[in-house]
Amino acid sequence: MTLRADQLTCVRGERQLFSDIGFEINAGEALRVVGTNGSGKTSLLRMLCGLAQPADGEVLWHGRNIRALRDEYCRNLIYLGHAHGVKDDLLAWENIVVASALSGNPVDRAAASEALEQLGLGRAAELPTRALSQGQRKRVALARLRLGMATPLWILDEPFTALDQSAVNELCGTLNAHLAGGGMVIYTTHQEIDLSARRVLRLDLNRATLC
Numbered sequence: 001m002t003l004r005a006d007q008l009t010c011v012r013g014e015r016q017l018f019s020d021i022g023f024e025i026n027a028g029e030a031l032r033v034v035g036t037n038g039s040g041k042t043s044l045l046r047m048l049c050g051l052a053q054p055a056d057g058e059v060l061w062h063g064r065n066i067r068a069l070r071d072e073y074c075r076n077l078i079y080l081g082h083a084h085g086v087k088d089d090l091l092a093w094e095n096i097v098v099a100s101a102l103s104g105n106p107v108d109r110a111a112a113s114e115a116l117e118q119l120g121l122g123r124a125a126e127l128p129t130r131a132l133s134q135g136q137r138k139r140v141a142l143a144r145l146r147l148g149m150a151t152p153l154w155i156l157d158e159p160f161t162a163l164d165q166s167a168v169n170e171l172c173g174t175l176n177a178h179l180a181g182g183g184m185v186i187y188t189t190h191q192e193i194d195l196s197a198r199r200v201l202r203l204d205l206n207r208a209t210l211c
Helices: 041-049 092-102 109-118 134-146 165-180
Strands: 002-012 015-026 029-034 056-061 077-080 153-157 184-188 199-204
Touching: 002 041, 015 029, 015 041, 015 056, 015 184, 015 199, 029 041, 029 165, 041 077, 041 153, 041 184, 077 134, 092 109, 092 134, 109 134, 134 165, 165 184
Parallel strands: 029 184, 029 199, 077 153, 153 184
Antiparallel strands: 002 015, 002 056
16 A cells, blocks of 8 residues: 655646655555645645646556546545535534545444544534534544544644644544554644654655655
């Protein structure tokens, strides 16, 4: 199980955010993407998900371009963007059911409610998402990870934002369990987080360096 980025270049308007970005991660490994605001972190994650096209280069899953794989690749991926991706008009459990179905990994109401219960949102499961705090909304989005341990690739944009320390610790435990089971995690964060992976790489977009 391998994800490889080969000479990726990102251009927005007339500005080149980054160029010649390359890396490879395998089962049980994590990649942290860092850089200043505007360096292209979110743009890179969207490229890796197939939601944005690079100006140059390609993203390969098991050696094949993800543009050719389409739905097959999406079924192997959970992407949580910076904006959480929850719908205000849906109940908390409905958000999880709908998002899971759209990603090709459907779950039922009982499973969604149980995942929310595990994250301390049992009473919030039946509430419209608009009624929840920012931290609670983030937990609704993260509940998808509880149900996606079998989905190999997780791409997470600032997953620790708006979480209290207890929730941060719980999320770290979820990520570590995923990595221990052979999953892969690509993430951005402004916090210093220790993950227990076979290898944790650090990609600095400002310097175009990988270590």
